[in-house]
Structure formats: C-alpha cells, structure tokens
Amino acid sequence: MTRQLEIDGVSKRYGEIVALEGITFEVRAGEIFGLVGSNGAGKTTAMRIVLGVLAADAGAVRWDGRALGPDTRRKIGYMPEERGLYPRMKVAEQLVYLSRLHGMSAAAARASVDVWLERLAVAGRRDDDVIKLSLGNQQRVQLAAALVHDPEILVLDEPFSGLDPVAVDVMSGVLRNKAGSGVPVMFSSHQLDLVERLCDRVGIVRQGRMVAAGTVDELRAGGPEELIVTAPDAPPGWAAGLPGVTVVGQSNGSTRLSLVDGADDQAVLRAALATGPVHEFARSRPSLTDLFRHIVSAPAEGEPA
C-alpha cells in the first residue's frame, strides 16, 4: 500500500472558536495535495497540527500507519505562513544552521545548501542578510529551508503567495520534483488556477471540515453541469425566466448557464436562436474556482438554505 500522511478526525478549538471539526483527509506519497478554503477555514491550523507546533483536541495524525512522533516530525519540511527566517542572519549560514537542527552533519548541510541555493536561483545572495532580499527571494530561501534537510514529507503554507510568474514556475517545478521522488507534498493556496494545474488531488475545507476531496476532474464531475451559449446578438437577460435555468455569467456574447436536473436544454437553444445566430452551444463542467465558490457559498449544515 502507498505510504500516506493521514489526518484523521482532527478537531481544534481556540476558546470558543472551533477551528477544526473532525477534519479527515490523506496525502499519499508521491502526490501533490492542495488544501483550499476561505480565510479562516482552518488550513493553517491543520498544518500546524501535522507539524506538532499545535496539539489537536481530538483525532490523530499518522505517517505510514504510525502516529507522528518527534522523530518523524523532524523529517517534515515546513514552510510556515508567517515565514520563519532570522532577518539579520546570512542566507547560507542560516540554512546550514537549520539543516543542523534537523540532524545533518556540517559537511552534508553545506553541500545541500549549495545545491538548493543554486536550484532556487538565489546562490548569488548566499552571503547577504535575509532582510536585504526582496520578498520573493526571501520566499525562495524559505523554501530552501524546508528542503535542505531532505524531508520525507513537505507541508507548505501558502508557498505561492507574492511570487512572480518565474518564481511560481520554479516553486511548481520543485514541488513536482519532490512528489516525483515519492514525497507527499501538501500545500495551501488561494490561487485556484495554480492549484488546478499543479495538484494531483485537492481538498476543499469549509468551517473546519473537509467538504470535498479528490482529483480536480473528480471534483468537477461532481459539480453542476453548465451550458455555454455563444449568441452574439442576444441581448442581456435573454435567458432570464427560462424554467430551471440560472445565468452564471455573460461576457463577449457568451452566456454561461446552470441548469437544474431535468431542465429543457432544447428550450434554451430555441430561446438563443430566437435572438439570432448561435455560434456555440456546449455543455461544460465548472472550473475549480467556480466549484469552490459554489461549495463555500452553499448553506452550512443547520443553516437555512
């Protein structure tokens, strides 16, 4: 069986605030798992519990079937959301120091730091204090800090925020590569297009629970089917009032419609043709971004619909 990191029924409260309520998911060795959710959904709390900097009130975290103890936790590469570098320490010196904390010999640490600074294209800044680097370069160093000790598991809290497109590509390549070598990679992000492109599986967290998890295709297949109708002469509101049909969006002559089960798509086609030529009439599944909006805006359990 594939080794996996299991987060099993984990709950956490901060006083009255329920941050996690029995959240359950797994990240398999060799896959990139994207954790998405609105602000305050509980993603950072879940990652901190995996890392052991926070204790869960209930539930368990396991790696390869065994509860995560200090020894396994030393093998996690972690990129905290609040970033954790010493601003007035030199880049390379700091990375060697952090690797040594993870139990590496001085020689192995120096060799690994050289490799990662080179790969992340910050080797030229190795003797600068971290504070002198741009935020994006600090983030590359932060990623190096998560990688230099050759982790068995990677947990990254919003690693892509604030990166330019080149740095996004560098970061994506590194994550792909680590997953390719059998490491489970878990990261949180609000950049859903990127998550859709990069992740093998995605989990959507809402109010401390995992409300949907699977490959992007699986999630999209479970979402509402939409109709795309391109009718350049159609006036705004042409589809309003068609039974069982909701207009999701309209731009450049194209209208996206969501249909309830059993709604008559041929009636939609007739209504479109009545406005003039129809250039496109196709069914499509929502993007991860649309699906996310749909899931997080649905009423929660116990709330009125």
Ligand SMILES: Nc1ncnc2c1ncn2[C@@H]1O[C@H](COP(=O)(O)OP(=O)(O)OP(=O)(O)O)[C@@H](O)[C@H]1O
């Ligand atoms: N130290 C704390 N004390 C009190 N409440 C906290 C603390 N840390 C987090 N919370 C609360 O717990 C809930 C979950 O927060 P968490 O930071 O895990 O969410 P998140 O999904 O990472 O959000 P974001 O996308 O904004 O980073 C929120 O309601 C938050 O306000």
